[in-house]
Amino acid sequence: MKKTLKLLALAAALSIAGAAAAIAETVKVGIAAEPYPPFTSPDANGNWEGWEIEFMKAVCAAAKLDCVVTPVAWDGIIPALNAKKIDMIVGSMSITEERLKTIDFSDKYYNTPTGIIGAKGEDIQPTPEGLAGKTLGVQVSTVHQAYATKHFAPAGVEIKEYQTQDEANQDLAAGRLDAVQADAIALGAFLESDQGKACCDYKGDVAQDVEVLGPGVGVGLRKGETELKDKINAAIKAIREDGTYEAFSKEYFDFDIYGG
Known part of the structure; x- marks a missing residue:
């Protein structure tokens, strides 16, 4: 009887262990x-x-x-x-x-590519020369901030940093920025919004830099x-x-x- 009880206890323990292991x-x-x-x-x-x-x-x-x-x-x-x-x-x-x-x-x-958007009708090119003298918005602690600092700032582009991408987009729509850099897909989502359609368009992809953009x-x-x-x-x-x-x-x- 004791042997049977021990076997039953062991089986129960193994069953519990198996159930625990099955839990993700x-x-x-x-x-x-x-x-x-x-x-x-x-x-x-x-x-x-x-x-x-x-x-x-x-x-x-x-x-x-x-x-x-x-x-x-x-x-x-x-x-x-x-x-x-x-x-x-x-x-x-x-x-x-x-x-x-x-x-x-x-x-x-x-x-996906990295792109630049700006106000409709503005002749802005996604290059250091095309953005010279302009103000460019980027989200802080992103590859876009790093890219803009490396490639655009030396050409005389003023880099303005934002905690969120939405804040940068809002300032662009309000006319407080000349352009914004971010992932092309995220920028596309903004341009498809009512606000984005009204204010801005896509200016093109930036030149690739795998060291910075990955x-x-x-x-x-x-x-x-x-x-x-x-x-x-x-x-x-x-x-x-x-x-x-x-x-x-x-x-x-x-x-x-x-x-x-």
Whole structure:
């Protein structure tokens, strides 16, 4: 009888352990607290939506992770990751050599051009010469700030920094800026809004600088966490191969956002 009870107890313990193992690992996914359509923005109820939220859900499902969206102010998102307040960043963060000094990245999950927008009717070219003497708005702590500082500031372009992309767009619409630089897709979303249609148009892509702009956008991860990185890379590959990535992307874009 005692032997039977011991076997039953062991079986119960193994069952509990198995159930615990089946529970997905909970991961806090940091996104920028500031809206960045069409990638991330809150709906009327405060729930986050957008292409990057769909990407996050697909990757987490493929990696069998229980992911919790955790908004963090953009300029503090890397410190939050390294302080373990979040476990990874899914926030249109470009993979750059500078960032790789402090964090790690997954494989690329999208890559789009960097562009310039300005007031309609204004002859503005997306070059140092074409912006000389103008005021250019960029979001702080982004590759666009770094690019503008490197390429445009030496040519006499005044660089004005903003905490959010929306603030830069609003100042452009109000005539307080001559131009704004950002991801071409994010700028496209603004230009499709009523305000954007009324004020501004796309002036073109800036010249590529892989050292500053990076080869694309990746999931930000803490250095040394190779197990999570492997899971994320495998999940990105899986959703690309099984058609999931293409399916949800078609809801937002009429081109391949993955890029070359």
